[in-house]
Amino acid sequence: MCKRIQKILISLTTALVLVIPLTATVIAMVPTAQAATETPAKGNYPPDAYVIRVDGLACPYCAYGIEKEFSTLDGTRSTDVNIEQGVVVVHVKPGTDWSAQTIKQTVNDAGFTLKRVVQRPQVH
Amino acid sequence: MLRRLAKSIGWIAAAAVGLGITLALIVWIAFIPSRKEPPYTLTATWGGPGNAPGQLNDPNGIAVRGNRVYVADSRNHRVQIFDRQGNYQGQIAVGTDGLKPSARPMNLNIAGGKLYVADYWNDVVQVYSLDGGAPTLIETLGSKASSPKGAHFRSPGGASALPNGDIVVADFYNQRVQILTPQGQLIHQIGKTGHKAYISGGGFNYPTDVAVNSSNGTIYVADGYNDRIQEFTPEGRFIRKWGGPFGMNIKGSFNGWFRTVTSVAVGPQGNVFAVDEENYRVQKFTPQGRFLTAFGTPSKGAGYTEEAVAVAADGTVYTTNLSTNQVQVWKPARSR
Numbered sequence: 110m111c112k113r114i115q116k117i118l119i120s121l122t123t124a125l126v127l128v129i130p131l132t133a134t135v136i137a138m139v140p141t142a143q144a145a146t147e148t149p150a151k152g153n154y155p156p157d158a159y160v161i162r163v164d165g166l167a168c169p170y171c172a173y174g175i176e177k178e179f180s181t182l183d184g185t186r187s188t189d190v191n192i193e194q195g196v197v198v199v200h201v202k203p204g205t206d207w208s209a210q211t212i213k214q215t216v217n218d219a220g221f222t223l224k225r226v227v228q229r230p231q232v233h
Numbered sequence: 234m235l236r237r238l239a240k241s242i243g244w245i246a247a248a249a250v251g252l253g254i255t256l257a258l259i260v261w262i263a264f265i266p267s268r269k270e271p272p273y274t275l276t277a278t279w280g281g282p283g284n285a286p287g288q289l290n291d292p293n294g295i296a297v298r299g300n301r302v303y304v305a306d307s308r309n310h311r312v313q314i315f316d317r318q319g320n321y322q323g324q325i326a327v328g329t330d331g332l333k334p335s336a337r338p339m340n341l342n343i344a345g346g347k348l349y350v351a352d353y354w355n356d357v358v359q360v361y362s363l364d365g366g367a368p369t370l371i372e373t374l375g376s377k378a379s380s381p382k383g384a385h386f387r388s389p390g391g392a393s394a395l396p397n398g399d400i401v402v403a404d405f406y407n408q409r410v411q412i413l414t415p416q417g418q419l420i421h422q423i424g425k426t427g428h429k430a431y432i433s434g435g436g437f438n439y440p441t442d443v444a445v446n447s448s449n450g451t452i453y454v455a456d457g458y459n460d461r462i463q464e465f466t467p468e469g470r471f472i473r474k475w476g477g478p479f480g481m482n483i484k485g486s487f488n489g490w491f492r493t494v495t496s497v498a499v500g501p502q503g504n505v506f507a508v509d510e511e512n513y514r515v516q517k518f519t520p521q522g523r524f525l526t527a528f529g530t531p532s533k534g535a536g537y538t539e540e541a542v543a544v545a546a547d548g549t550v551y552t553t554n555l556s557t558n559q560v561q562v563w564k565p566a567r568s569r
Contacts, residue, residue, distance in 0.1 A: 167493050167510075168457075168493055168510055168511075168537065169291055169293055169307065169495075169555070170339075170353070170388075170405060170439065170441060173307075173337055173353055173354070174388060174406070177388065192537075220439070
């Protein structure tokens with residue numbers, strides 16, 4: 110009986126010692142939760158803006174790329190990018206009406222993937 | 234019968250676990266180098282958010298020469314100049330002989346007495362002479378109006394020069410690195426225009442910066458979203474790559490691994506310093522890519538910290554901090 114317990118303990122200890130590097134490897138390779146933060150409630154967004162969610166934003170290069178692409182569209186006033194939340198807020202002039210395809214193409218041209226349009230401008 | 238079956242399954246499971254563990258150990262030993270030097274120590278900071286002289290808004294680039302530190306103050310559309318103690322000395326602003334309108338200066342590099350400013354917004358690289366007093370604009374490369382075909386940029390992230398004066402540009406959205414004559418004629422291109430390459434050397438996934446070893450012309454490229462550094466001869470021939478296992482776009486936070494490389498610089502001994510943005514640190518390597526040490530500023534939940542790096546002739550390291558909008562000064566631990 111005692112020998113069996115001893116065997117189990119040795120096995121468990123060995124497994125633990127060996128499993129730690131494996132676990133650490135897996136943890137280190139899993140991306141950090143940069144884009145997992147909560148998006149503010151819809152009502153908190155400015156009414157003059159398109160609000161879109163974008164996958165893959167990681168750094169100022171991404172933010173500026175998105176901002177630069179939207180600056181080429183008619184109607185754009187300014188663009189705010191929240192890298193951590195993956196949210197792009199494009200302030201537009203009254204009467205601006207972009208199709209879903211235009212938005213998707215603009216995001217694609219900047220090198221990213223459109224997740225969804227959260228809000229269209231509410232003031233015309 | 235059942236007992237025998239259970240025993241067999243047990244053996245198979247144990248063998249699978251054993252194999253997994255052995256593989257993990259191999260990865261651990263082969264691809265996770267230990268620290269060879271102590272981390273650098275943060276000795277000073279300056280700046281802060283704002284648009285007044287000395288304040289910064291998205292500092293995305295930094296370069297140092299003599300007693301001057303040049304900082305790309307991207308959202309304020311200017312390059313600010315400080316002395317090495319952080320005292321404001323002046324700026325390169327938007328203007329006829331300055332930056333172009335709406336400029337977004339990114340990584341800065343100094344080579345051969347010239348400052349190379351990559352303007353992400355206007356798709357140009359501007360070259361300033363640093364001899365004499367204030368920086369003087371020498372030329373603007375990459376604009377469609379004045380540059381030869383094939384030498385236009387799309388959001389350049391950084392530029393520098395070889396010892397012979399030829400210019401090297403990290404052409405971010407074009408997924409390439411270009412080597413140009415000082416007059417802007419294309420000599421050689423590394424990478425295929427507009428095509429991302431993830432695994433093999435000589436191709437890029439959004440290159441953000443370049444650095445040149447002034448003594449031998451070796452080119453180092455920050456291969457941004459491939460999470461690696463690539464090394465080339467002055468002629469553009471691929472030498473090696475590093476960052477994670479085999480430098481093949483595997484991200485991680487171990488020593489020598491990256492999560493988005495945004496800036497690269499060469500130190501006085503030829504060592505390579507690279508900003509590992511999403512791991513909130515700078516990593517230091519030998520000229521051949523062997524990991525030496527890492528240091529940085531943990532995030533306090535307000536965005537990324539280290540963004541750009543420069544190394545002075547005495548080995549002092551200067552970084553920009555995006556979350557605090559500051560310049561940071563780091564010294565090797567032994568010189569404290």
